[in-house]
Amino acid sequence: MNSNTRPVADPRPAFVENPEQADQQQALGRRIITDGIRTVFLVGCGGSLAAYGPSVYTLDNRVPQLVVQAMNSDEFNYRKPAGLGPTSIVLVGSHTGTTAETVRAIDTAKAAGAESVVSLTSDPESPLATHADLAFTDRPTKWAWDPKEIAMARITQGILDAAGLAASGFDEALAALPADIPNVFADLDPALHRIAEDLATKPVTYALGSGPMEGMARAFAMFYMQEMLWRHAAAYNAGEFLHGPFEMTESQAPYLVLCGEDATRPMTDRALGFLNRYSEHVHVIDSREFRLAGVPDGVRAEIAPIVMSAVTTRLAQHLEAVLDHDLSTRRYMFSVEY
Structure with a gap:
């Protein structure tokens, strides 16, 4: 440990949602239920994979008609899970949008006939954003928390809403976080x-x-x-x-x-x-x-x-x-x- 402790950096700024994207994320969640999607694969590496955790927990516990599986990108590529196909949606996450194995996961999903591939990234011009069927992007800033966590919360909210399981107060809570x-x-x-x-x-x-x-x-x-x-x-x-x-x-x-x-x-x-x-x-x-x-x-x-x-x-x-x-x-x- 350095004996001359330097000042602690200022807290990172609070992430503020794009209202239009928030609506689109909830709409995606509702479509997952109304279109009869059976399996949602949440694919990424490192922090992007970790960002899915709260949504996996909520959906596993509350939505019996939906299988939700979070997987490391290359494990997804090599395993090609049996549930991957026309009744699945694949979400791929990478902060930079350039993580090679996560970009490859788009091709894996499309080759298996996934209903759609949705990316979560900070760069709208990145391979992850441009190769996916739909991209949700934030600004490339070091935020106090990962914007992908908020995007997943909105998608989860849409799923719960369409399944008749939404809890009141969720919109209010997310709006209050900043x-x-x-x-x-x-x-x-x-x-x-x-x-x-x-x-x-x-x-x-x-x-x-x-x-x-x-x-x-x-x-x-x-x-x-x-x-x-x-x-x-x-x-x-x-x-x-x-x-x-x-x-x-x-x-x-x-x-x-x-x-x-x-x-x-x-x-x-x-x-x-x-x-x-x-x-x-x-x-x-x-x-x-x-x-x-x-x-x-x-x-x-x-x-x-x-x-x-x-x-x-x-x-x-x-x-x-x-x-x-x-x-x-x-x-x-x-x-x-x-």
């Missing part, structure tokens, strides 16, 4: 800095979550800690903690536990109860403590993962300062052939 999340940052910044200072002194960080928070834990460990900060880290589903990682618990090992408000919360609470007895470095980020004045109680569980994504991004900014290591620095990515 105003609410800065308040969450203001509340949590002192605690996030303390967490960063502790994690920076440890050789490895373990992250845990359940339900949609498992994906948030995995994203933090893989993309922020490993890819961007070059720190050893691992992430686990809280329900799997007993089956292996449990035995590695030590008093000085640090744990980052992400707690949500969905039905799987007891799994995380169980792991947390154990960790609080046997580790002296347990750090909890609990969405129940998020000050979300514009989010109705009935949809907090669905909105919490998007906010947690923003909060873990903010934690990474604190680590960037404590470690004096730019989040944009890479050793190999974009620099060597792979």
